[in-house]
Amino acid sequence: MTFDEIFPEVRELVDDLWRHPELGYREHRTSRAVEEFLTRHGEGLPIERFSTTGLKVDLPSSDPAHRRIAVVAELDAVISPAHPDADPETGAVHACGHHTQTGIALAAFAHLVSTGAWREASVDLSFVFVPAEEFVDLATRADMRDRGEITWFGGKPEAMMLGVFDDIDAAVCLHAIGGRLPEPTVEIDCGLAGFLYKTIEFEGSASHAGLDPFSGTNAYSMATLFTTALGLGRQQVREDVLVRMNPVIPSTDMTTNVIPHRARVGTDVRSSDLDYLTEIASRVDRAAHGCAAALGGTAHVTTEMGYLPLNQDRAMNGAFREAFEQDSHLTCLIDDRGAIAAAGDAGDLSFMMPTVQLSYGGFEGTIHGKDFALIDPETVLIAVPRLLVRGLLRMGEHLPEPPYRRSFAEYVEAVATIAPVPAGAHGKEKS
Known part of the structure; x- marks a missing residue:
């Protein structure tokens, strides 16, 4: 199945998520839509559920010596009630672009499974859909923590605690770039604040x-x-x-x-x-x-x-740099502009393992603002998944050797030097 062939289904799902935004740890409708897509295209692959709404699916290993890479997408919306498409009750809207992250990851998943291209990869692949990246709706999360439903306000630290990434050697995250760009654009090696x-x-x-x-x-x-x-x-x-x-x-x-x-x-x-x-x-x-x-x-x-700074792994991004050079649609690569003051829990993941965040244009308006909108769905939902897959297939040659690995206990110790850690932060059983 080509990316052009899967595009109508992915576009429909992305548009549906835009119309039904949900806040972190409450993305139940979103999670069901993702699970239904994974079931349709996953050929019986088991789906692991974690936390309240998180999902993980592993493609089979083609070589016991392979490292396993996770493609990580985020399910939640941000609160921006001034946006005309915001939910009138919650103020939620995908002015963060997370709905397109989900679509990109699902398009890549469907292509890899339907074509069997995952067997050509020099790594093993997993897809992880995490809740609650946006640090909002904190009173609700505090209540959930008091009831024992969650421990961390961020979805990736919660998943890390639950062992979702225990078998993962490195991670590839995704994120939208706000503002109308003059040409089809992707970005690599941009750090984030904590x-x-x-x-x-x-x-x-x-x-x-x-x-x-x-x-x-x-x-x-x-x-x-x-x-x-x-x-x-x-x-x-x-x-x-x-x-x-x-x-x-x-x-x-x-x-x-x-x-x-x-x-x-x-x-x-x-x-x-x-x-x-x-x-x-x-x-x-x-x-x-x-x-x-x-x-x-x-x-x-x-x-x-909140979150730790994101330090992207320069070696891993070499795979996307090579993939960009082969792409005829994407014409602009923003490469290592330093760091920006935005933050995300991809930074927490980067503390534990090599992590990159592939960013992409195709929007207009200010990210998190009242005018943010997808304007180039073909670039975002066809060209970017194609680039993602090309990079993943060659990622084994670009991993640091050996990839560094810190434990979740080390993560908790690092957090404790700058802020109190929540009760029960050292881990619990998967749910």
Whole structure:
């Protein structure tokens, strides 16, 4: 089955996912659609289910000496309620392009199985569809964690803990590039930042805002002073390690006739340098406590681990560089522009094993923005899967030898140096 032949079915599935976006760990309809596709095209291959919605399928090994490579796609949508196609109840929309990741991976899977081309590969191949890459809807995930349904907010760390990648030697991830590009484009060797997530609860005391504001301590003023302090502090932040902070007030029950006794601020703290990330995080904590104390209140800071920086494996990307040179449709290769301040849990995977992220154009609008849309489905769902398969078939010659491998316990130890780890983080049985 050629990519042109499978295109109508893949396009229909991708369009359906666009119309029915789901948030992380709740991608039940999405997961069913993916499983049905894998069943139709998988010739009886067993499908492993993990976490709430994750799926994994292994193509048979053609050589016991082969390394096993996982193609990893993400199931979830982002929250961007300003987008006209966002779910009116949840604000979810695939302005991240994850629906196309799924389509690319499924097109590659169907082609490899129907043609038997997987037997020609110098590696063994698996396909893993993971939930919850976007670090959103955190209150729901906190409730799920309290109920014991998940441990990590990110889908890849959760899968890593569950042993989904225990038999995998290296990973190939996928991601969309936002913005209308002038020609069919793919990108390799682009690093990503890591981040922490801080929740600061400012606490003051309530009083009547008109009659007796003098007896109150305004928690909202503390939050305002804190966000101002973060802005002023940017002058003392290094420019070379992609530091970013985006403080938001996620919700409030304040009224105008009561001095607010509580205000909550959430912010990410990003950097491509883990040591500097720890330093910036401590500055954020100091600013929170200092701003609260300056106005007579207190601050309670909670830190949640986000994701580690993505360091792409240069050797593996050589397979995609060679595949690009053979492709007549894809005409632009963005090769090693350094790192960007976006983050993803592909970085956590790259801590454990050699990992790359193949990115691709074919869209217009700002990624995560209200105008993001797929405009070149033929490039995204025909040319990119074709490039992916060509790269996979020659990947064995481009793996580092031997591929490095760190354990999940080592991952937990690394995370613990910069943020608290969740209870039960050292692992549990697959489900």
